[in-house]
Amino acid sequence: MNILSNSLAAADTATTMHPNTNMRQHERTGPLVIDRGEGIRVYDDRGKEYIEGLAGLWSVAVGFSEPRLAEAAYRQMLRLPYYHTFSSKAHEPSIRLAEKLVDMTPPNLTRVFFTSSGSEANDTIVKMVWYMNNALGRPSKKKFLSRIKGYHGITIASGSLTGLPINHRDFDLPAIPVHHLTCPHFYRLGAEGEDEAAFTARLLAELQSVIEREGADTIAAFIGEPLMAAGGVMPPPAGYWEGVERICRANDILIVSDEVICGFGRLGTPFGCQKYSFTPDIMTLSKQITSSYMPLSAVMFSDAIYQVLADNSEKNGVFGHGFTASGHPVAAAVALENLALIEERDLMGNAARLEAQFQSGLRSFADHPLVGEARGAGLIGAVELVADKKTRKPFDKLGRAGAIAAVIGHDEGLIFRAIGDQLALCPPLIATADDAREIMARMGRTLDRLIDAVAAEGLA
CATH class of the missing domain: 3.90.1150.10 (Aspartate Aminotransferase, domain 1)
Structure with a gap:
């Protein structure tokens, strides 16, 4: 066992570059x-x-040993191990999963676009929103509002939305127009003599000030995790999300709820937006959608957004975006079984x-x-x-x-x-x-x- 362990560790250290890792430290200590x-x-x-x-x-x-997910993957592998969803192609697992997600999520979210990771999903959202505003004759309405210490992924657009310095440093990020607002963490950022209500009011005043300074006609969307997770687990202060929604609605700014971590029951409610009483226009889903047994993510969005995208795709001839694994049949089959288990148990x-x-x-x-x-x-x-x-x-x-x-x-x-x-x-x-x-x-x-x-x- 020790010989095998040492051999595996040596092979890994000699060949693999790990994400989110100090590579020199990894060379010294191994995996x-x-x-x-x-x-x-x-x-x-x-x-x-x-x-x-x-x-x-x-x-x-x-958990890490659920046989029903392995069996669901095996059955689907035997029937249809892969097919794409480009050019009006479809298969039963992705259709059934889309129906399930529409049924589970808030009632205004009636459309689904499948991707394979939270990063891909948030990149897709950026492109969808830009595409929509171009179609509506609003070419300047492209900026995003995010928060310092928010985490929304690691690709160029999603990494730009992320508000963590280590994910920007030496990567030339942010690379899209995004403004990072104050992290809503009262313990660390509340001013001396300021109670939680005053802290919330200050953050909302900052949001309003940024919108006035930048111009509401230049800001496309506000994106946030209901509870900020990868930045350090920061629940929002009381009244924060209700205030954000009120200000965004008044200024025609879309609300994106990044539910990659909060979704599917993590907070004791189906989705984090329900925990904190706000209604998003767009929702990002991943991680617990399959319990990470297979890579899968989804963008949920309203019919109002879909109608603009659909009209523009007809004008352009096609919606020129998608991934090889969008709606992968095995991942979708595993997701359906995983969601069934979450509900049954x-x-x-x-x-x-x-x-x-x-x-x-x-x-x-x-x-x-x-x-x-x-x-x-x-x-x-x-x-x-x-x-x-x-x-x-x-x-x-x-x-x-x-x-x-x-x-x-x-x-x-x-x-x-x-x-x-x-x-x-x-x-x-x-x-x-x-x-x-x-x-x-x-x-x-x-x-x-x-x-x-x-x-x-x-x-x-």
């Missing part, structure tokens, strides 16, 4: 090779068990029922000497590490404490995401009350061990 999964747990190639506390990449609803309800326990467990760490804030909603949350609890001062070496915590977490058998010095959790929706208790126990041991580790590095 963690995951060999198999069972429920909410995964096992490395040496047999060590880990609770997968981030559901892979915020994405596995039904009431996994959205499970997230709602576990929310109080899970969030209470997270908030129990608020008194820990290294934790500045514990936050989240539904089955997603994070603890933010700080050097000084009273002043909220971050560590001088940003991200180092989080990186150390991730290593300790692996040793304790818990995989979470260290986003700088924010430790994020997002377990599969099949997690039980016992699982939630064990996740918090392992996180607690990780934080306790971290006290001595940061002191030894001179971080404290």
Whole structure:
């Protein structure tokens, strides 16, 4: 086993460039090779068990060993392993999935365009909105509004919408017209003496000011995650989304709800827009749509948008956009089975029922000497590490404490995401009350061990 493990690690280090990885560090340490999964747990190639506390990449609803998804893929592989949806071609899985998504999502979202990733979906949205405004004789209405620390993907357009410096630095991004608004994180960005209501009012005043400065006739859409996830798990302050919707409606600005992480029950509601009481014109779906067993994403949008796109496609002769795997039959078949499981096992309800326990467990760490804030909603949350609890001062070496915590977490058998010095959790929706208790126990041991580790590095 050790010989095989060493051989695999050496082969990976010699050949593979990994996403979101310090490549020189990877050369020194090599990979963690995951060999198999069972429920909410995964096992490395040496047999060590880990609770997968981030559901892979915020994405596995039904766990890592669901045979019905494998069987659905196999059946479809035998019947029709691939076909495209270009030039008016169709197949049953994509048709049935489109019907299902229209049935599940808010009633104004009646049209579906399939892609393979959240990045592709958000790139598609940018192009659709530009195409629509050109068709409407509004060639200047092309700008997007996003937020600092928002995450919307990694391709050129979606990466431009993303508001994380590490995803822009040295990539020449943003490369499209986008304005990044203040991150709606009250703990870190609330002004001295400002309560949450005043913070919300300030953010909405900023939105209104930017629209007035740029001109509503130049701004096409506002895009946001209902709860910001990959930037550090930041739930919006009270009244934020209702205010955003009110201002956007008054200025003829489309609202795009990026539900790649929040969608399909993560927050205890079917979609995050329902959790925070706003109605989007466009919605981005991916990740939990198939529990990431197959790559698939979808853009949901209103009929009003569709009619403009359809008219323009007739004028131009074709809608000149699409992907080889748009509506892939195997991915669509897996998605249908995955969504059936989510409904049959009431996994959205499970997230709602576990929310109080899970969030209470997270908030129990608020008194820990290294934790500045514990936050989240539904089955997603994070603890933010700080050097000084009273002043909220971050560590001088940003991200180092989080990186150390991730290593300790692996040793304790818990995989979470260290986003700088924010430790994020997002377990599969099949997690039980016992699982939630064990996740918090392992996180607690990780934080306790971290006290001595940061002191030894001179971080404290």
